[in-house]
Structure formats: structure tokens, C-alpha cells
Amino acid sequence: MSRLYVARNTRVAARNLDGEMMIMSGKDSTLFTLNKTATIIWQSADGATPLDEIVERRICQEYEVDPAAALQDAETLARELAAHGILDVSENPIVSTKLQPVNSQPPKSPAGESR
Amino acid sequence: MQALISSIDCLHLTIEIGGIPIRVNTADADFLNMLQNRYAGFVGSSERAAVEFNVDLLTPGFVDPDADVRVTQQAGKWALERGDFRAEWEPARRTGTIRQSANPYSIDAVLRIVHTLVLAQEGGFLLHAASAIRNGKAFLFAGVSGAGKTTISRLAPPDATLLTDEISYVRKDVRKDVRKHDLSYVAYGTPFTGELAKLGENVSAPISALYLLAQGPENRIDPVAPGQAVRELLANVLFFAEDQELVQRSFHAACEFVSRVPVSRLTFVPDTRVWEMIG
Numbered sequence: 001m002s003r004l005y006v007a008r009n010t011r012v013a014a015r016n017l018d019g020e021m022m023i024m025s026g027k028d029s030t031l032f033t034l035n036k037t038a039t040i041i042w043q044s045a046d047g048a049t050p051l052d053e054i055v056e057r058r059i060c061q062e063y064e065v066d067p068a069a070a071l072q073d074a075e076t077l078a079r080e081l082a083a084h085g086i087l088d089v090s091e092n093p094i095v096s097t098k099l100q101p102v103n104s105q106p107p108k109s110p111a112g113e114s115r
Numbered sequence: 116m117q118a119l120i121s122s123i124d125c126l127h128l129t130i131e132i133g134g135i136p137i138r139v140n141t142a143d144a145d146f147l148n149m150l151q152n153r154y155a156g157f158v159g160s161s162e163r164a165a166v167e168f169n170v171d172l173l174t175p176g177f178v179d180p181d182a183d184v185r186v187t188q189q190a191g192k193w194a195l196e197r198g199d200f201r202a203e204w205e206p207a208r209r210t211g212t213i214r215q216s217a218n219p220y221s222i223d224a225v226l227r228i229v230h231t232l233v234l235a236q237e238g239g240f241l242l243h244a245a246s247a248i249r250n251g252k253a254f255l256f257a258g259v260s261g262a263g264k265t266t267i268s269r270l271a272p273p274d275a276t277l278l279t280d281e282i283s284y285v286r287k288d289v290r291k292d293v294r295k296h297d298l299s300y301v302a303y304g305t306p307f308t309g310e311l312a313k314l315g316e317n318v319s320a321p322i323s324a325l326y327l328l329a330q331g332p333e334n335r336i337d338p339v340a341p342g343q344a345v346r347e348l349l350a351n352v353l354f355f356a357e358d359q360e361l362v363q364r365s366f367h368a369a370c371e372f373v374s375r376v377p378v379s380r381l382t383f384v385p386d387t388r389v390w391e392m393i394g
Contacts, residue, residue, distance in 0.1 A: 011359055012363075013362070013363035013366040013367055015345075015366070015367070015370045017341040017342050017345060017370060017373070017374075018340065018341045018342065020340075020341070020342035022342055022345060022346075022366075022370070024349075024362065024363065024366040025362075026359035026360070026362045026363050027359065027362075029354070029362050031346060031349060031366075033342060033346075
């Protein structure tokens with residue numbers, strides 16, 4: 001069985017507000033609120049760590065869950081997040097020079113652009 | 116003849132909303148007069164315009180009343196379109212053109228869109244909200260149509276200065292002596308009216324609170340969790356651009372605002388007693 005790799009999509013904006021992870025799609029302005037499991041996957045999605053390791057090290061450590069069932073749920077969740085453009089999912093490590101920070105910040109405004 | 120042409124060419128008006136002056140050039144004196152009346156109280160100096168638009172007036176034609184606004188950017192130039200107008204704006208050159216018939220609604224829509232774009236770059240926004248100044252502090256009352264923006268504006272006591280009953284103008288405080296950790300927001304009056312059809316006063320004040328409006332059997336103020344505040348704030352922000360970067364900026368601006376300005380839900384009975392809780 002092949003491993004799954006996940007990476008935070010660079011085209012979204014993300015903020016953790018009082019423990020609630022909020023993500024906005026830059027593509028269609030849809031606003032998402034992640035639950036705790038999805039937040040863990042988002043925070044760990046560096047493109048290099050396989051999803052099964054994220055589940056084993058982060059989710060199974062935090063919750064008393066069956067590892068196989070947790071991995072299956074995590075894969076379903078990761079693909080759902082990918083369908084919304086929040087995560088990139090691949091069977092190979094995802095190399096990105098612009099990985100979305102866990103709490104992204106807006107880019108600096110070009111000087112004098114709009115005033 | 117040359118003198119006549121020159122005098123026609125130099126008809127212009129600067130409309131200054133939120134401290135951002137936009138100069139409008141037109142060759143039509145009647146159109147200019149209409150704008151002067153429409154934006155009375157918001158006419159500023161043309162010496163330091165941030166944006167300058169040349170307006171080409173067209174013969175009124177068929178207008179699709181259901182046509183959506185489209186705001187797109189390509190190669191540093193914004194294109195603004197609706198059934199009744201077509202405009203271009205190049206921020207780097209601070210110039211643009213508007214093609215529309217001689218009516219006040221089209222240019223009003225263009226001005227709103229341009230202000231949303233300028234504000235999005237600097238962390239501010241236009242908001243579906245009434246706003247007023249009381250005791251030197253600005254209060255915002257946000258909500259969709261029917262939530263009570265007009266009602267709360269109409270109930271405002273004499274010592275409250277109405278900034279708008281429909282579209283609030285929110286900017287970061289750009290004073291140089293404001294350090295980042297003391298960052299605050301300022302609300303400005305706007306000429307963008309709702310049902311009251313009354314222009315706001317052209318004044319500003321630091322924002323003290325944002326209230327999310329609800330009507331109910333009693334007057335009460337309840338706290339709103341940050342995540343919910345961001346969701347409801349974003350639902351009321353005016354945003355038209357099909358632009359990934361600006362979408363992200365607007366999201367961060369909403370989060371930043373919520374982290375700095377108290378956001379509560381104001382449930383109220385539609386009578387003047389609600390203002391005993393404000394200010």
C-alpha cells in the first residue's frame with residue numbers, strides 16, 4: 001500500500017483564532033473551520049512527512065483511537081481538504097518552496113501601489 | 116475656440132471619502148453639478164488626488180439590471196464591469212477611465228469598488244454596517260439587509276454623529292505615532308446611504324466596538340467568540356475582486372480587526388433605550 005503525503009496549499013490564508021483554525025480559500029473566498037483532527041493534519045502537512053506518520057505520532061498520541069481506523073479517517077479527511085483546495089495530496093513527497101505557514105501572514109504591499 | 120475647449124476639458128471634482136481623494140474629470144457640466152450635489156460634504160482638494168478618473172459619458176442604452184459586478188486585475192490594471200458601467204484603473208499611474216451614462220449610481224458603484232481595493236491593500240475594508248460617533252468614539256452596527264442598520268441609525272440620540280446608515284468605512288489608524296502593538300482602527304463618514312437616504316457626516320473617530328445586530332424582545336449585549344466574529348465580519352465585508360492575494364489580505368484584515376476591536380452581539384428592541392447601552 002502506498003503512502004500518502006500532504007502539504008498545506010499556498011493559495012489559502014490561515015489563522016488560529018483562540019484555538020479555532022480558520023482557513024480561507026483564495027480561489028473562491030470560501031471560509032473553512034477545521035476540527036481538531038483536521039487542524040493537526042493541517043499543522044503537520046509539510047509535504048515530507050507521510051500521513052501515516054502524522055496519524056501515528058500526532059493523532060494516536062493525542063486520542064485513544066485504533067491506528068488503522070484513524071489512518072483511514074485521516075486519508076478521507078485529507079482528500080476532502082484537497083478537494084476544497086486546502087491541502088495538496090500526493091503519493092510522493094511534495095517539494096514546495098512556498099509552503100503555507102501554519103499561521104500565514106499577508107504579503108507586504110508593494111510600495112505606493114494603491115495610493 | 117482653444118480657450119473654450121480648455122475650459123470644458125478642465126471640469127473636475129475631487130470626492131474625498133475616508134481621507135482618500137479621488138478626482139473625477141468630465142466634460143459635462145450637468146454631470147459635474149449632479150456629482151457636486153450627490154457628494155456634498157465630501158468634496159475635497161484636487162491637489163493631492165490618490166486616483167484620477169476621466170469619465171466618458173455614453174448615451175443610455177439597454178442595461179441588464181441583474182448583471183453581476185466583475186472586478187479583475189491583469190498586468191497591474193484593474194477592470195471593473197457591471198451592466199451599466201465599464202471602468203479601468205491603473206494604480207501605479209493613479210489614473211483610470213469610467214464609461215457610463217450620466218447617472219449617479221454607476222459612478223457611486225465604481226467609487227465603492229475602488230475604495231474596497233485601496234482599503235484591502237492596507238488592511239481596511241468597507242462594511243455593511245451603520246456607524247456613529249458618540250463621546251469621541253465610533254461604534255459600528257453590522258448586519259445584512261433587515262438586521263436593523265437603518266433602525267438603529269434612526270434611533271440615534273442627538274449627541275450621536277451618524278457616519279452612515281449603510282456602508283461603514285474602516286481604516287487602520289495610519290498615524291505615525293501609533294506603534295504596532297497599539298494599532299487601532301478608525302471609522303470615517305461616507306456618502307453611501309441606505310434607506311435613510313441621508314449622507315453621513317464627513318468626520319472620523321477611533322472604533323470602540325463592533326456590534327453584530329439582532330432584533331429581539333430585550334436589549335442585551337453578548338460576547339461573540341473570535342472565530343464567529345470573523346465569520347460574521349467577513350460575511351458583511353464588501354469585496355468584489357477576483358484576486359487571490361486580495362482575498363487573503365481581506366481574511367487577515369478581518370482576523371486582525373477582531374483581535375483588536377471588541378465584537379459583541381447587540382440584540383435590541385426598536386426604541387431609543389438601546390442607545391443607553393452605547394457609548
